[in-house]
Amino acid sequence: MKIISAWKKDFPLFSSTAHQDLHYFDSAATCLVPKIVAECSYHYLTQEHANSHRGIYQLSNNATVKVEQTREKIKDFIKAHYPKEIIFCSGTTEAINIIAKGFIKPKINANHNIIISQAEHHANFLPWQMLCQQTGAELRVIRLNKNHVIDIDHLSSSIDTNTLLIAVNHISNVLGTTNPVKEICNIAKKNNVPVLIDGAQAIGHYDINVSDIGCDFYAFSGHKMYAGNSCGILYINKSHHDSFIPVTLGGGIVDKVTNEETRYVKSIQKLEAGTLNTGGIMCLSAAISYLNNIDKKEIKQYLNQVSTYLLNQLSQLSFIKLISPNDETASIIAFMMNGVHSHDVASILDSNNIAVRVGHHCAQPLHQYLGIKNSIRVSLGIYSQQEDIDELVSTLVSCHEMLSTDIFHE
């Protein structure tokens, strides 16, 4: 029996005249948007648009109520303890930068070290590299084990009394591997080191429970959970709220300002300066409602089924070299084609309306570690199904026939 998505019909892009034949394999970059989210965006812009948390008129007040309801909803979605542990930002990148500038920068010096892994997206690499370069602190990059997940022994032995933070991804944006984040948090706790989890690739697929994971910070983006260009979220455990300084200065974060001094609010709303992206927050709320109406186990089982089929099909192609481990639970799979450059593969796939991502996927240190310059990445969403994979595989075969040359890697 063919693997068919029960949710594809919810995504209007596939029924649009221009893209009805689209085979979309770039959900790790951004997920497509279900109708319910698109309608929410239109409704907000035409019926509800207002500046939240500022006006005392009804329209603004309604926006404020909805933003705070969404904060509560997100708290429930990721199983945090308090809504005030949730802050809105532009995306995962900004969320990580907030930790770097608002939490680590005020205390870091040349004696300290920060621990990351070899498989981090540049968003969870560059802020720490720059901070360490500026202060003389050490950036400790943890290697991966044979299954391409963080080497726990190496991580454990790298922690010392001067470790300020461990910042690692939940799911690698290139390899699709899932790191043992709960185990990492347990090890960190014993050493009194806070942990930041980059949850960008996990949020759309896993049932996230920050309390169970035991992390101090968890960052993710709405657009990777079917919310369109919405907003980002940073979870900050309550125990750290007093340690933060504001990163962006502006409206909405002060108790009192005089010519001489400023008294900032004590809560982490001091990290939400300026006008909130209220429309984006509404879209995130709609996306959560959409996902809440689907059994998470059902999503996981379905994606595992699609992923298994994809891996089976790819493994039958002798000219495909898998970069990702053969893990049937991964929704992201990276590979290369022998004798054909990844960018040419992507262009040929595009000729058949197949959208994949090629390049270094903002993870150059990982590619250097793997000894490659680029890779082809296929990532799944709840709309992916067997016919997409069949089309992908047959086009890969044509592409290899058309472009393969043994002078490629001399």
Add this chain to the structure above:
Amino acid sequence: MNKSNTMYQRELLKHHQFPVGFNQTINANFQAFDENAFCGDEISVEVNCNKKGEIEQISFKGDSCAICRASASIMCQLLKNITLTSADSTILNITSTLKAKGDLHGDLIPLNGIKQYPVRLQCALLPWTTLGNIVQQYKCQIEEVASCKKIG
């Protein structure tokens, strides 16, 4: 393919599969290296140029995509026995034509298909901009010789 892909035309694929000047060892007196920041592709162009400034031999090497390699092959085919000063005009012509309206002619025709794919333009242009670095080296050398003569 469902959509016609204008990039991978037969003539371009010939250059990709049988590239002119690829990995050839020449007695080079000019060499330049460049890379494509977008994908990490690298190319090294070597030129043997005589006292009149004419390109007697030109070759390239590096790990690159079909578009970049074919473009480099066309470059090697087209510019042999041409002066580096004339090559400079050709580089300008290709760069401006690929980025704007109008078509390339003659040996350069296979590159016209890339115009519809702005992200891949840098693949096609990489060999030419690398050769542009050699032209600059040549010009500096000429100026240095001229200033030495003045001082002398």
